[in-house]
Amino acid sequence: MSTVPLIETRNLNMRFGGVHATRDVNFKLSDGELRCIIGPNGAGKSTFFKQLTGQLRPTSGQVLFRGQDITGCQPHVPARLGIGIKTQVPSLFNGLSVWENVWLSACRVYPKAKALEVTRDTLERVGLTNLQKSTAGMLAHGQRQWVELAVVIAADPGLILLDEPAAGMSDQEVRRTADLILEINKSHALIVVEHDMSFIRMIAKMVTVFHQGAILTEDLPDAVMNNPTVRQVYLGKKAA
Amino acid sequence: MLLGVMATLAIPQWVDDFALIQITIYVVMAILAISQAFIWGFSGILCFGQATFFGLGAYTYALAVVNMGESTLPVLLAIALPGMFAVLLGYFMFYGRLSDVYMGVITLTVSLIFFSSVNSTAGPEWRIGNAPLGGFNGIPAIPSINFPGNPEDPLDAVTFFYLCAFSLIAIYGGLRWLISSRIGHVIVAIKENEQRATLLGFDARAFKLFAFTVGGCIAGLSGCFFANWGSFTSPTVFSLGQSAQIIVWVIVGGLGTLVGPIIGCMAIQWLTTQIGTQQTFNSNLVLGVILVVFVLLVPKGIIPSLGDVLQKLFGKKVAKGEDA
Numbered sequence: 039m040s041t042v043p044l045i046e047t048r049n050l051n052m053r054f055g056g057v058h059a060t061r062d063v064n065f066k067l068s069d070g071e072l073r074c075i076i077g078p079n080g081a082g083k084s085t086f087f088k089q090l091t092g093q094l095r096p097t098s099g100q101v102l103f104r105g106q107d108i109t110g111c112q113p114h115v116p117a118r119l120g121i122g123i124k125t126q127v128p129s130l131f132n133g134l135s136v137w138e139n140v141w142l143s144a145c146r147v148y149p150k151a152k153a154l155e156v157t158r159d160t161l162e163r164v165g166l167t168n169l170q171k172s173t174a175g176m177l178a179h180g181q182r183q184w185v186e187l188a189v190v191i192a193a194d195p196g197l198i199l200l201d202e203p204a205a206g207m208s209d210q211e212v213r214r215t216a217d218l219i220l221e222i223n224k225s226h227a228l229i230v231v232e233h234d235m236s237f238i239r240m241i242a243k244m245v246t247v248f249h250q251g252a253i254l255t256e257d258l259p260d261a262v263m264n265n266p267t268v269r270q271v272y273l274g275k276k277a278a
Numbered sequence: 279m280l281l282g283v284m285a286t287l288a289i290p291q292w293v294d295d296f297a298l299i300q301i302t303i304y305v306v307m308a309i310l311a312i313s314q315a316f317i318w319g320f321s322g323i324l325c326f327g328q329a330t331f332f333g334l335g336a337y338t339y340a341l342a343v344v345n346m347g348e349s350t351l352p353v354l355l356a357i358a359l360p361g362m363f364a365v366l367l368g369y370f371m372f373y374g375r376l377s378d379v380y381m382g383v384i385t386l387t388v389s390l391i392f393f394s395s396v397n398s399t400a401g402p403e404w405r406i407g408n409a410p411l412g413g414f415n416g417i418p419a420i421p422s423i424n425f426p427g428n429p430e431d432p433l434d435a436v437t438f439f440y441l442c443a444f445s446l447i448a449i450y451g452g453l454r455w456l457i458s459s460r461i462g463h464v465i466v467a468i469k470e471n472e473q474r475a476t477l478l479g480f481d482a483r484a485f486k487l488f489a490f491t492v493g494g495c496i497a498g499l500s501g502c503f504f505a506n507w508g509s510f511t512s513p514t515v516f517s518l519g520q521s522a523q524i525i526v527w528v529i530v531g532g533l534g535t536l537v538g539p540i541i542g543c544m545a546i547q548w549l550t551t552q553i554g555t556q557q558t559f560n561s562n563l564v565l566g567v568i569l570v571v572f573v574l575l576v577p578k579g580i581i582p583s584l585g586d587v588l589q590k591l592f593g594k595k596v597a598k599g600e601d602a
Binding site: 088114125129131133143145150 | 460474479481
């Protein structure tokens with residue numbers, strides 16, 4: 039296995055006027071790894087994702103993908119290099135069908151015939167075959183989350199970023215999403231931002247905790263949840 | 279399209295010369311309408327200054343044909359030069375990441391700059407080769423399009439009608455093909471959600487620039503035909519009224535369709551002509567009322583609303599998918 043991390047950030051900083059959204063973030067992820075990122079609201083998790091995907095240009099610091107510096111590049115470049123993102127609020131082509139949403143993702147990467155095959159397979163994999171003709175804008179929130187997941191994985195990115203993939207889902211849907219993520223992790227590296235600790239327990243192997251824009255700690259899930267500092271800043275002292 | 283071809287072949291047999299000339303200008307303006315329909319309705323680019331490319335096409339043809347005599351190259355130039363200007367303007371707008379509102383303001387401002395600039399070229403020193411720009415008087419006696427390579431053989435009214443009508447049909451077919459292609463799907467996707475398209479790896483700026491340029495070329499051809507139709511062009515081709523008119527055609531016909539703005543354009547032009555034959559109502563007042571009525575009561579426009587009505591009546595999707 040290559041010793042170069044799949045993605046790495048070096049002293050990543052982002053300032054919005056007086057607000058220091060991310061501060062000196064040094065983060066590494068290996069190929070095939072699944073990492074969960076947790077932290078209270080305003081901890082800088084989504085800003086961190088936006089910096090990784092080129093949506094925000096860092097004030098200082100570097101982002102390296104497979105050793106290549108992608109700091110502040112145009113937002114379509116990280117996607118072309120192999121970084122896919124599911125945003126916090128599902129971002130879909132609302133006027134198009136579920137099939138068209140997924141096909142558009144596949145056709146950017148594959149030739150025509152292969153794109154059709156990948157679209158069909160991806161919809162089946164995510165369990166959306168019966169909704170393929172539905173208009174994306176007419177779907178329920180949980181279904182939209184899955185459609186966006188299908189859109190992301192159809193392009194077969196090397197790294198998948200999932201921003202709160204289980205938000206607004208029922209317990210059954212959360213379970214299914216966790217299974218899906220574990221299945222995707224067999225072939226893809228993932229970074230998952232999530233608030234739901236039961237969901238984190240289902241999928242996490244390693245957890246990174248953000249607090250006030252900086253990395254507070256990185257450890258195994260149980261160790262993180264028993265960490266008194268983490269409990270104080272995020273879980274609350276009485277949390278299990 | 280078959281209906282269009284049949285109508286094109288039949289019209290010269292049915293109508294007199296005056297009516298044919300009237301219908302020809304409807305068709306010329308319909309080409310302009312379809313250019314706006316594509317860039318606004320399918321690419322989501324709110325261009326308030328489509329008259330810029332229309333005017334550039336008219337002036338490019340006029341200046342080139344007066345100097346060259348033969349019309350083949352001037353026609354090509356009348357398509358290429360507005361296209362190149364669209365590339366230049368579009369580059370600064372899309373790569374400068376301007377929002378829709380600013381894009382509307384800039385395109386309108388550019389058309390008004392052309393209007394004002396060309397208006398100020400009345401003196402004899404303002405000429406390109408043998409062709410005086412003419413200022414607010416415009417350029418009269420523009421030579422008509424001739425059969426390629428034969429400047430002594432200009433097109434008659436019927437042949438010119440065929441040229442315009444078949445150009446409209448070809449453009450309509452070409453745009454339908456483009457919209458159904460992979461590039462077209464991406465252009466529509468960018469209109470739907472530019473952020474998602476970008477995060478999938480599509481460079482939205484390049485696709486928008488391409489669509490804007492296609493629209494500029496089509497509007498340029500329309501301007502070329504317009505200069506031919508009356509053998510005359512003047513700075514009013516760049517005017518605010520001209521730009522506003524194009525927007526009204528698209529709104530009335532139906533945003534998000536190609537055939538709708540063609541119908542909207544022809545219907546409004548016919549109405550304007552009819553209003554012009556009487557002295558009771560001012561045509562601008564009537565057109566203003568029509569626009570207000572459509573925006574308030576038929577916001578989707580003629581074709582999508584007609585599709586909705588037919589869908590309700592027959593319980594299936596009729597006409598709606600025609601352009602979608």
